[in-house]
Amino acid sequence: MGIRNDWTRDEIQALYALPFLDLVFEAQNVHRKNFVANTVQVSTLLSIKTGKCPEDCKYCSQSAHYDSKLETEKRIAVEKVIEEAKQAVEQGSTRFCMGAAWRNPHERDMPYVLEMVKEVRALGLETCMTLGMLNQSQAERLKDAGLDYYNHNLDTSREYYSHIISTRTFDDRLDTLDHVRNAGMKICSGGILGLGESQKDRIGLLYELATLPIHPESVPINMLVPIEGTPMQDVEKLDVTEWIRTIAVARIIMPKSYIRLSAGRESLSDTDQAMAFMAGANSFFSGEKLLTTPNAGDGRDKVLLKKLGLNVEKPKLSILELTIDAMQA
Numbered sequence: 001m002g003i004r005n006d007w008t009r010d011e012i013q014a015l016y017a018l019p020f021l022d023l024v025f026e027a028q029n030v031h032r033k034n035f036v037a038n039t040v041q042v043s044t045l046l047s048i049k050t051g052k053c054p055e056d057c058k059y060c061s062q063s064a065h066y067d068s069k070l071e072t073e074k075r076i077a078v079e080k081v082i083e084e085a086k087q088a089v090e091q092g093s094t095r096f097c098m099g100a101a102w103r104n105p106h107e108r109d110m111p112y113v114l115e116m117v118k119e120v121r122a123l124g125l126e127t128c129m130t131l132g133m134l135n136q137s138q139a140e141r142l143k144d145a146g147l148d149y150y151n152h153n154l155d156t157s158r159e160y161y162s163h164i165i166s167t168r169t170f171d172d173r174l175d176t177l178d179h180v181r182n183a184g185m186k187i188c189s190g191g192i193l194g195l196g197e198s199q200k201d202r203i204g205l206l207y208e209l210a211t212l213p214i215h216p217e218s219v220p221i222n223m224l225v226p227i228e229g230t231p232m233q234d235v236e237k238l239d240v241t242e243w244i245r246t247i248a249v250a251r252i253i254m255p256k257s258y259i260r261l262s263a264g265r266e267s268l269s270d271t272d273q274a275m276a277f278m279a280g281a282n283s284f285f286s287g288e289k290l291l292t293t294p295n296a297g298d299g300r301d302k303v304l305l306k307k308l309g310l311n312v313e314k315p316k317l318s319i320l321e322l323t324i325d326a327m328q329a
Contacts, residue, residue: 007210007253012203015249020241027248027280034255040305041258041283041313043095043128044088048116049075053101055132055167057155058231059195059224062101068229075100075109078116085120093286094315096120097128097151097188103168104133110141117145124315128188128218133168133176139183149218150180151188157204160197177212186217190260193246194224194238202246210253218283219257221247223264240272244279251280258283270304277308 015023031037051072053062061068085096098116105113113129121127128149129142142150154173155161161170180187191205209216223243226233243264250259260283261276268276286301305312 003215003256004253005211005213005215007207009203009207012206012210012249012253015252016199016203016245020245023245023248024275024279027251028278030252030255031280031282035282036313038309039282039311039313040277041095041260042091042093042286042301043097043260043283044084044091044093045097045099045285046081046084047073047101048081048098048113049073049100049102051101054103055165057165059164059192059227061227061230063230066230068227075112078112078119081116082119082123085123085125089123089125091286092312093125094313095126095128095149096123097130097149097285099130099151100132102132104135105131105138110138114141114145117142117147121146121148126315130188133172134179136179136182139176139179139185143183143185147185149186149188150176151218151220152176152180153190153192153220153222154205154208155191156195156197157201158208159204160195160201163197164195177216181214187212187214188218188220188260189216190218190220190222190250190262192222192224192263193243194235194264195232196235199242202242206246206250206253209250215254215257217257218260219250219254220260220262221250221281222262223267225263225267240268244272244275247276247281248279260284270307273304274308277310 051062052064053060054064056063056065081098088096113131117127117129126148127146128151129147130151139150152173154170156164158170177187177189189209193202209219221243223238224232224235226235247259259281261273261281262285265273265284
């Protein structure tokens with residue numbers, strides 16, 4: 001199967017309707033045609049500025065609109081970020097993601113984040129940031145600094161979006177993705193399952209991602225982690241098989257994208273995670289925390305990888321790339 005950007009909702013619905021094991025089997029076949037079998041990419045995610053975000057995302061502990069008891073933190077020193085990045089390298093991560101609770105970065109923040117990108121990339125790590133909305137100039141400067149990926153999730157379907165957030169539009173998110181792509185960076189964009197959405201909305205989310213002019217190179221499939229004090233604190237938990245079904249469909253319709261297990265993974269059994277990898281997931285966040293939510297720790301992940309016989313993908317940045325970066329710095 002080649003790369004398609006003309007998927008229809010009916011076609012995606014037909015994949016969702018397949019018997020579960022048939023769907024997972026097909027997804028694994030697609031996965032093995034596009035990636036090395038039994039190999040996963042490991043990332044680390046660090047919050048570089050925590051809390052007091054002006055957005056009203058109803059699932060988020062960092063929103064200033066809700067009383068989630070989150071301990072806020074101003075932007076942390078670049079030196080501290082580098083220490084965390086070095087630890088990530090030691091633990092096997094090849095991509096280091098940095099997130100700030102901003103609606104968008106202010107111009108006063110740009111020298112800070114640009115320096116951070118250069119320093120982290122110099123360690124041989126792929127770099128990723130999630131800073132909210134970007135304009136074209138900011139995207140281009142991040143690219144010039146060496147940023148490899150920019151994360152900006154769509155969260156859910158266009159139709160369900162207004163139930164989740166009102167302070168920015170669905171098209172605002174697409175505009176940021178356009179700026180990132182036009183700047184020449186790779187895109188990390190996915191969504192969150194278990195927000196009270198229907199399967200039709202999960203289909204809508206994947207439809208939006210799979211019909212972008214170029215598929216996101218990384219597609220995180222999050223499971224809601226209910227946070228006390230947010231409007232989503234009492235949402236009924238989504239069945240794990242529906243989460244795995246969504247991963248499998250994502251793998252089939254975006255065959256060359258990394259499908260990443262993200263938030264919510266810490267609550268899954270080893271068997272659940274094994275089935276997710278079977279369904280085509282081939283990337284996950286390691287470490288004790290994902291921004292502000294708990295995550296399966298490095299120790300548990302090493303045991304899981306050994307149990308399943310999974311290998312960790314090696315760094316992709318070449319010595320030549322790093323040398324060129326150093327010369328341009």
